[in-house]
Amino acid sequence: MSALFSSRRFHASARAFVSSSTLFGTSRRFRHGMAASVASSSEAKSNSNGPNGRYNGRINGVEGKTPFLIGVAGGTASGKSTVCKRIMEKLGQVDMDHAQRQVVSISQDSFYRELSPAEKVKAERGQFNFDHPDAFNDELIVQTLKDILAGKKCDIPVYDYRTNSRCENQSITIYPADVVLFEGILVFYFPEIRDLFHMKLFVDTDSDTRLARRVPRDINERGRDLEQVLNQYMNYVKPAFEEFCLPTKKFADVIIPRGADNTVAIDLIVQHIREFLANRKQNQMKGEDQTTPSPATSPVHGARRPNTPDVYFKRPH
Numbered sequence: 001m002s003a004l005f006s007s008r009r010f011h012a013s014a015r016a017f018v019s020s021s022t023l024f025g026t027s028r029r030f031r032h033g034m035a036a037s038v039a040s041s042s043e044a045k046s047n048s049n050g051p052n053g054r055y056n057g058r059i060n061g062v063e064g065k066t067p068f069l070i071g072v073a074g075g076t077a078s079g080k081s082t083v084c085k086r087i088m089e090k091l092g093q094v095d096m097d098h099a100q101r102q103v104v105s106i107s108q109d110s111f112y113r114e115l116s117p118a119e120k121v122k123a124e125r126g127q128f129n130f131d132h133p134d135a136f137n138d139e140l141i142v143q144t145l146k147d148i149l150a151g152k153k154c155d156i157p158v159y160d161y162r163t164n165s166r167c168e169n170q171s172i173t174i175y176p177a178d179v180v181l182f183e184g185i186l187v188f189y190f191p192e193i194r195d196l197f198h199m200k201l202f203v204d205t206d207s208d209t210r211l212a213r214r215v216p217r218d219i220n221e222r223g224r225d226l227e228q229v230l231n232q233y234m235n236y237v238k239p240a241f242e243e244f245c246l247p248t249k250k251f252a253d254v255i256i257p258r259g260a261d262n263t264v265a266i267d268l269i270v271q272h273i274r275e276f277l278a279n280r281k282q283n284q285m286k287g288e289d290q291t292t293p294s295p296a297t298s299p300v301h302g303a304r305r306p307n308t309p310d311v312y313f314k315r316p317h
């Protein structure tokens with residue numbers, strides 16, 4: 001079993017309760033960032049090989065290795081995508097060619113299912129429940145994540161919140177990577193999806209803060225008006241969070257209070273990923289791969305971890 005991916009090692013190093021009072025005072029606004037390239041369908045097809053004819057920029061034998069798959073759950077506007085973006089930034093993965101990235105981030109929102117005409121009318125009135133598990137195409141999520149774990153390049157839909165539907169003729173190309181972050185409100189809800197993750201993070205941000213962030217975001221970025229945002233929140237978002245999202249917190253390995261403000265938690269996760277990447281590189285240079293997530297920590301191989309969080313990054317009381 002890979003020593004690096006023994007969860008015990010990571011958890012032992014992070015088990016201490018972390019004092020955060022001086023570190024978490026700053027409130028910063030971050031912009032969403034796609035960690036994969038967005039292309040039209042034709043563009044996506046022409047990208048099947050990476051630069052210099054190497055498959056996705058990687059050398060023979062490497063593309064088949066299982067990426068380390070990290071699930072990132074949490075309520076709406078808790079900071080899931082911002083946490084993922086922070087991780088990517090700290091690993092120097094943002095300003096680089098998508099095909100060359102070692103770490104990529106994917107949103108569950110790309111997998112909202114297509115609505116029927118009647119549902120579309122409801123959605124336009126803010127009367128469709130986008131926070132219910134039925135709103136997602138979970139089969140497509142499972143298939144995509146399995147393809148990713150098999151080291152395959154895949155194209156995923158681009159979602160438009162303004163039209164409540166997929167953008168026609170557009171896809172996001174996800175190139176094989178060493179680490180894949182998959183974030184969304186219900187990524188731990190479906191057992192078949194949940195069991196694919198090697199590590200599960202839950203971004204735990206206060207509900208008032210989340211609502212205060214969601215209102216301007218939905219108005220400015222998702223084409224909604226105030227009344228619609230508040231009605232949707234009270235009728236669907238909040239009840240569904242309590243029924244479907246919050247109960248999945250128990251599946252998390254790491255709970256990140258305050259999201260992207262929690263730099264200590266993010267740094268620990270980044271450090272863990274750095275060690276994984278360095279170890280994988282070293283083993284590849286030796287011509288072997290001992291860093292494929294091991295059966296003990298890899299649900300892909302059927303082993304399960306206990307459903308209790310191992311680590312809390314917690315402010316002392």
Ligand SMILES: Nc1ncnc2c1ncn2[C@@H]1O[C@H](COP(=O)(O)OP(=O)(O)O)[C@@H](O)[C@H]1O
Pocket residue numbers: 027028029030031032074075076077078079080081082083213214217258259260261
């Ligand atoms: N730590 C933070 N401080 C201030 N604003 C934040 C912070 N984290 C996220 N935001 C803002 O809150 C909104 C929701 O954040 P986002 O990361 O998209 O959440 P999620 O992916 O969980 O929906 C965005 O407008 C983002 O810029």
Ligand SMILES: Nc1ccn([C@@H]2O[C@H](COP(=O)(O)O)[C@@H](O)[C@H]2O)c(=O)n1
Pocket residue numbers: 075076077080109112130131160161163164165184185237
């Ligand atoms: N057409 C849609 C699709 C989704 N939503 C809301 O988005 C939220 C999930 O995205 P986060 O970035 O906030 O995690 C979810 O709460 C849905 O209500 C929407 O409003 N319209």
